[in-house]
Amino acid sequence: MTSKDLKQELQNLKAYKQERVRIGEAVVQHQLLPDLIAFCRPESGVSHQACWSLEQSFLLQEEACYPFLKEICELYTRNINSSGKRPLCKISGILTKKYYCNKDNLIKKILHQSMREQIVEGCFQELISTDRTANMAYSVYSLYELGKEFDWIYPELIPVLQQKLQENYGNGFKSSARRILAKIEG
CATH class of the missing domain: 1.25.40 (Serine Threonine Protein Phosphatase 5, Tetratricopeptide repeat)
Known part of the structure; x- marks a missing residue:
């Protein structure tokens, strides 16, 4: 997964937990936390979807998020x-x-x-x-x-x-x- 792929995934993301979990895990696995956090900003156009996924990254891999606190x-x-x-x-x-x-x-x-x-x-x-x-x-x-x-x-x-x-x-x-x-x- 690349940053571009992540943005596309976020654009298509609905509020279903299974999808939020999948993206949250993939972000950590592909070391895309900085990109996900950047997408949480309002100007990204996918802010709330990115925040949903960030929550899952944090809940599932909390310590991986620590360098980005x-x-x-x-x-x-x-x-x-x-x-x-x-x-x-x-x-x-x-x-x-x-x-x-x-x-x-x-x-x-x-x-x-x-x-x-x-x-x-x-x-x-x-x-x-x-x-x-x-x-x-x-x-x-x-x-x-x-x-x-x-x-x-x-x-x-x-x-x-x-x-x-x-x-x-x-x-x-x-x-x-x-x-x-x-x-x-x-």
């Missing part, structure tokens, strides 16, 4: 549509959970402060601007973890979550929001 974190500050942001928010949830856990791991060495700040920016933007509950839930969990380091996050996050709880979102998101509020306040 700087480029992945830069995506959080880009204007990617909600369909593409969901997999990025899911990746941020995994990264932040590992970074702030008590066990020593490689993420603690390679997820630099500037990268964490980009995740904060992207997750807050997604939480505030989207009505997609999966995106919001992943963002909230990431922001909760990041708030363990950045002391300004919780005072900003609490009123946003309280407002979202008053709005017409599904019970799944509301349950997540209440759980995070209880952790912050308790």
